Amino acid sequence: MLIDSKPLLAVAYGKQHPAKGTLSIRLFSGGEEAGRALKRFGIELIRRNSVKPGVIYGEIPDCPPGTVFKDRREAYDAGVHRTTQAGIAGQADGTQSICLSDGYSDDEIQGDLITYTGFGGRDANTGRHIADQKLAKGNLGLVENYKLGRPVRVLAKESVLTARKSHNEYVYLGLFTVTNWGWGMRDGWKVLIYQLRAVAGDSLIPDEVATALTRGEDVTPLRRSAHVNRIIRNYDVAASVKRLYDNTCQICRTRLLTAAGAYSEGAHIRPLGIPHNGPDNLENILCLCPNCHALFDGHALTVRPDGTILNLGKPAGKLTVASAHGLNYEHLAYQEQISAASSRRANSS
Incomplete structure (x- = not known):
């Protein structure tokens, strides 16, 4: 069984220093840094970069909601979001994950709800829309997920949650379902707008994560019962x-x-x-x-x-x-x- 280096090092530290307990994974980076530290515990790391996982929907083993990554590359290597640039990782027949980036001010968080704008039609330099978005590729894949009730993994840059530009790490929020989709207007162009809701027990509530990060607290990477802010239908x-x-x-x-x-x-x-x-x-x-x-x-x-x-x-x-x-x-x-x-x-x- 393969285990990510960061949680492995955190546990190893706790075993060596029981009085101090498990080390927070937010205090160090993965990769070479974690590898050098683990060698001191007699643990040798192997690289799995050459093993490219196939398309995976739903949860990623050994990567619970609350896992923190120093950058998009770490999230890519873990299989959470298999693209280091695009906000949507998916195809026309289904989308596996999305990433909330601070370059997209249209995205909103309200309780356990996320409003997410599709990809395409934006100027790379200004961020303004210069063309209509298309219902294709990952955009269409989110609609397929909506029709099938298939969950989407959500990765979020900390700065999206805290509104602090200096917060550059990424938090895996867990599984969300697409509950609604439609068209809106941005800068005079048509854009796709999706609404996603946290899956109870398989996700963290984004605004609760934001509160913890703003206070400087750790995001506990453990599954837990979720208290959600749901719309009560009459x-x-x-x-x-x-x-x-x-x-x-x-x-x-x-x-x-x-x-x-x-x-x-x-x-x-x-x-x-x-x-x-x-x-x-x-x-x-x-x-x-x-x-x-x-x-x-x-x-x-x-x-x-x-x-x-x-x-x-x-x-x-x-x-x-x-x-x-x-x-x-x-x-x-x-x-x-x-x-x-x-x-x-x-x-x-």
């Missing part, structure tokens, strides 16, 4: 819209009957949470069948403020709206805006 709202339409889809007018009775789903028009911050009330929810719900969330189906249904940008009927619904058509306009680039991409392919 399920009475979904139940109300289903009753209002007798479980009939407002888009295709299908009413599904199962052995347990009629079935439909409540679909939020403007997504909840950052960066969209849609309300959880009747004016921001539709009654849809599972198929239309998936197409609506996947930005294939949109509804214009006049009720016209668009399927990949082409008219496909009118939305059924009950007089008692009180639908806010501004939310429909917002959903059409964040879906527009998806429709153009599908029509051009």
